Amino acid sequence: MQGNGSSTLNVAIIGAGPAGYYTAEALTTADECVHVDIIDRLPTPFGLIRAGVAPDHQSIKNVSRRYEATNCRSNVRFVGNLSLGRDITLAELGTLYDAVVLATGAAKDRPLGIEGEDLPGVIGSGPFVGWYNSHPDYKDLNPDLQVASVAVIGNGNVAVDVARVLAKTAEEMAGSDLASHAARPIHGSAIRDIHILGRRGPLEASFTPKELGELNILDNCVALVDPAQLPDESLDETLSGAAKKNMAILRAMAKNKPGDKPVRLHLMFYVRPMAVLGEERVCGLRLEKTRVEDGACVGTGETEVLPVGLVVPCIGYRTSPIADVPYNQRYGCFENEGGKIRDGLYCVGWAKRGPSGTIGTNKPDGSEVADRILAEIRPKGTKGRAGLEEIVAERGLHIVTFQDWKKIEAAEVAAASGPAPRQKFADVAEMVRLAES
Ligand SMILES: Cc1cc2nc3c(=O)[nH]c(=O)nc-3n(C[C@H](O)[C@H](O)[C@H](O)COP(=O)(O)OP(=O)(O)OC[C@H]3O[C@@H](n4cnc5c(N)ncnc54)[C@H](O)[C@@H]3O)c2cc1C
Incomplete structure (x- = not known):
């Protein structure tokens, strides 16, 4: 299936944490004519599963296998090391995709x-x-x-x-x-x-x-x-x-x-x-x-x-504001009504409801916003991932694909000693070099 066919609904999800992945899962399970790009500023997926959940709570991190399965679908793509705000604007994403979902979490301390x-x-x-x-x-x-x-x-x-x-x-x-x-x-x-x-x-x-x-x-x-x-x-x-x-x-x-x-x-x-x-x-x-x-x-x-x-x-935490997106100061998240910010722009997870609930709480959130998108948005013949690739090439950006991430992950596992599951890399340049090697 072509990402820019007129029957394809192109959706960009910003943030590869639980909320982003549950939304992608719900969108692509409901309709295979939906193409989803999950964009993250880091070269690694899974948000706080990797960077928040305690390092000695490995069994909780196993939920990432479910997100991997979502990423293995042909209509889902991980685009790592691409930051909304630094590398691409919301307005640009709005022209490339039929809908944009902010799943950027809440990384700032209250x-x-x-x-x-x-x-x-x-x-x-x-x-x-x-x-x-x-x-x-x-x-x-x-x-x-x-x-x-x-x-x-x-x-x-x-x-x-x-x-x-x-x-x-x-x-x-x-x-x-x-x-x-x-x-x-x-x-x-x-x-x-x-x-x-x-x-x-x-x-x-x-x-x-x-x-x-x-x-x-x-x-x-x-x-x-x-x-x-x-x-x-x-x-x-x-x-x-x-x-x-x-x-x-x-x-x-x-x-x-x-x-x-x-x-x-x-x-x-x-x-x-x-x-x-x-x-x-x-x-x-x-x-x-x-x-x-x-x-x-x-x-x-x-x-x-x-x-x-x-x-x-x-x-507690607060969502980082994004230019031109209304912000709810009281709850420290984007202003939204049931996940909708405005036509074509949605939010989910901690960016939608503030920093509450467990990993699983993000699943119904993801389903709710996916249902809304499928009900409200029709394909407009947007370029989707092909258009994103043009911008990435023009700007000389070094994005990390899911296959690249698997290389990084394999190197982390290989570097681990004793019973440790992995020795994580923390340097973006090192991870990008590994991905490109
Ligand atoms: C310290 C800590 C420990 C936790 N432990 C547990 C636990 O043991 N069990 C449990 O059930 N829950 C736990 N939680 C809660 C759980 O992690 C959250 O419910 C969940 O991660 C929220 O998902 P999210 O997708 O909304 O946000 P996140 O997981 O934060 O994902 C947001 C993603 O957006 C990306 N992003 C942000 N800004 C941009 C941008 N401008 N451009 C591109 N990408 C961007 C980030 O890099 C990140 O990957 C914990 C939370 C914390 C803080």
């Missing part, structure tokens, strides 16, 4: 909004997680881990991931794909105390039992909870699901002793950061104690200083 948050030593979870996961943007981050105490702000699974990756030993991470540039500083760090800080209480925390439970079985690190911060045990009977499981884990942690293991992980509830302290770099966090009223966090006015040399806020 700011803490407190004094001192720009001090060296405050590193948002976006860069920090990207660094230990070999994201090319953050390979040179080089955080100073020769500090005794760290604050990880937030009570979601990203905070738990960051704390666990910092706490695990080299042996515990042997089967992971932790970035090689991060392994030495992490495993040679001076960190002895890791604090996970939550504004509200244990019942309001959003971490899941599996992730929380992993904190209580670390080789070198003991998880500690102040029993006074846990609700009366009589309440446990009234709990169900994740809340009940979390409470059982927290009660077990409350029985641990600080001296049980060399490193301590403190789960601190009912505190909110008021200021990051320090002159040249961070040396502490001023915290205000809080209480919860009707589910909301209320300050008590009582403050304390937590001495820390590194602060990693894990408090």
Whole structure:
């Protein structure tokens, strides 16, 4: 089937993460006259599956096999190392394709909004997680881990991931794909105390039992909870699901002793950061104690200083704005109605709904936007991928195809040692050279 035939619906999806792939899958399953180009600024596909999901959670990354199967369809193409904004404009894509879907995720950290948050030593979870996961943007981050105490702000699974990756030993991470540039500083760090800080209480925390439970079985690190911060045990009977499981884990942690293991992980509830302290770099966090009223966090006015040399806020993300695309400041995503931004322009995944939900949440999102496109858009005889190739050739761009990516992947697997599944490359030029070799 020709990509520029008048019966072909040409769709460009910007972003090769879960949302982009689920949309491509839904579009091409429903109608084989749809041609999809999945464009990503990186030479590697799969978005946060590669650069966000924790390196020691390999089984979660297996979902990428489903995306590979989508990419093996003749009417789906991966176009890596092509950035919307840097290499091509939205207006250009709008003339080449019948519909454009923004699946660009939400890579920017939500700011803490407190004094001192720009001090060296405050590193948002976006860069920090990207660094230990070999994201090319953050390979040179080089955080100073020769500090005794760290604050990880937030009570979601990203905070738990960051704390666990910092706490695990080299042996515990042997089967992971932790970035090689991060392994030495992490495993040679001076960190002895890791604090996970939550504004509200244990019942309001959003971490899941599996992730929380992993904190209580670390080789070198003991998880500690102040029993006074846990609700009366009589309440446990009234709990169900994740809340009940979390409470059982927290009660077990409350029985641990600080001296049980060399490193301590403190789960601190009912505190909110008021200021990051320090002159040249961070040396502490001023915290205000809080209480919860009707589910909301209320300050008590009582403050304390937590001495820390590194602060990693894990408090959510925002989509990067794109010129001429309306933006919803409140939710940090594109303004849209059921995935539609305007005629011919759609969004999906975190770019559509903000940074919430699991990988699987992006699947119904992808189906919804695919259904809308198929119902609303008719082929207009656009050039599609042939037109994109002309622009790529004119501008001398080095795009990476799916076959190229498979070469990069094979080299990563070959470079791995021991039980590690791969040793990831983090340098774009190196990956492009490999792809072209
Ligand atoms: C640290 C972390 C850990 C997580 N762990 C889990 C987990 O264990 N289990 C789970 O279910 N969920 C997890 N999630 C959530 C899950 O990763 C998201 O639900 C999912 O990745 C969102 O998919 P997306 O496609 O919208 O965005 P992304 O996965 O972020 O994909 C967006 C893609 O767009 C590309 N892009 C951005 N801008 C441009 C541009 N201008 N031009 C071209 N391409 C561009 C990016 O390079 C990226 O590949 C985690 C999230 C984070 C942040």
